[in-house]
Amino acid sequence: MTTFGVIGTGSMGSMLVRKMVETGQAGAHEIIAYNRSAEKALRLAGETGVRIAPSARDVAEESDVLLLCVRPLEVRGVLLDLRGVLTPDRLLVSVASDVTLNNLSAWSKARAVRAIPSITSECGGGVTLVAFGDTASASDRHLVLSLFGAMSSPVEIAEEHVEVMTALTSCAPAFIAALMQEFAAAAVRRSGIAPAVAERLVRETLTGTAGLLAASGTDFEGVIARVATEGGITRMGVDVIRQGAPGVFDEILVKTDARHDLVKAKIRETGP
Numbered sequence: 001m002t003t004f005g006v007i008g009t010g011s012m013g014s015m016l017v018r019k020m021v022e023t024g025q026a027g028a029h030e031i032i033a034y035n036r037s038a039e040k041a042l043r044l045a046g047e048t049g050v051r052i053a054p055s056a057r058d059v060a061e062e063s064d065v066l067l068l069c070v071r072p073l074e075v076r077g078v079l080l081d082l083r084g085v086l087t088p089d090r091l092l093v094s095v096a097s098d099v100t101l102n103n104l105s106a107w108s109k110a111r112a113v114r115a116i117p118s119i120t121s122e123c124g125g126g127v128t129l130v131a132f133g134d135t136a137s138a139s140d141r142h143l144v145l146s147l148f149g150a151m152s153s154p155v156e157i158a159e160e161h162v163e164v165m166t167a168l169t170s171c172a173p174a175f176i177a178a179l180m181q182e183f184a185a186a187a188v189r190r191s192g193i194a195p196a197v198a199e200r201l202v203r204e205t206l207t208g209t210a211g212l213l214a215a216s217g218t219d220f221e222g223v224i225a226r227v228a229t230e231g232g233i234t235r236m237g238v239d240v241i242r243q244g245a246p247g248v249f250d251e252i253l254v255k256t257d258a259r260h261d262l263v264k265a266k267i268r269e270t271g272p
């Protein structure tokens, strides 16, 4: 039996625990969790039946695989506190953005993996980015890819590309929702239709488009070609997007990159 420990049961940690239990990747009795504020952990235990430990150390001591789901600036403190416990016989899976594999191996002796999940795993979709440290074994790879494969499409990546890929996967649900919100708002400004009606129309269309992409294996260009005939009204709209959107997305990536650099600098300031 593999025991999974989870430290930090906020938004991401609790979603991962729920999905692990729901998909049968781990039985509730195989998961032990701890959160700094007790209520969140107790709520999760009530929902899923997982065990709650009195401290992060208790979780680490019992775990074969430790999922670390605290915020990036909190990772170093947690790992240094557990330094004696996180030995090479344990697997550490950190979901924190901006905490590198080098950071993880400087702060703990456990075999290290970085995973960047997406909230879309909640409905069994989207991508989990995975970067393995040098000490991860073939069976670690199998375990991690199977764990995240049960709730998403896991994609193994080179760590150097993690930030831009995080924008495309983990941040993207918010970007896509914000874009669609603007589309609906423009229709409201133009016509005076009720905002709730505009949002519903766009939301249903977004879900339908995702279904079309998934069901037919069509790529974006294929969907565009099916709707936007040359010289037609839809094609005109596509052309407008192709003029305006590149600047928006370039700016998103410039700004998100700058933010990653800032967080990494803050992490460096906390010590080696």
Ligand SMILES: NC(=O)c1ccc[n+]([C@@H]2O[C@H](COP(=O)([O-])OP(=O)(O)OC[C@H]3O[C@@H](n4cnc5c(N)ncnc54)[C@H](OP(=O)(O)O)[C@@H]3O)[C@@H](O)[C@H]2O)c1
Binding pocket: 007, 008, 009, 010, 011, 012, 013, 034, 035, 036, 037, 040, 056, 069, 070, 071, 072, 074, 078, 095, 096, 097, 116, 117, 118, 119, 170
């Ligand atoms: N949310 C996403 O979509 C997403 C996607 C990819 C990666 N991530 C990564 O996931 C990590 C967690 O993000 P989140 O959105 O889940 O944040 P969150 O909701 O704030 O969860 C973090 C949790 O960690 C707990 N915590 C903090 N220090 C702790 C400690 N020393 N021991 C035990 N628990 C501790 C916090 O407890 P309190 O209740 O006391 O604050 C909180 O419940 C981040 O590193 C983020 O980069 C998130």
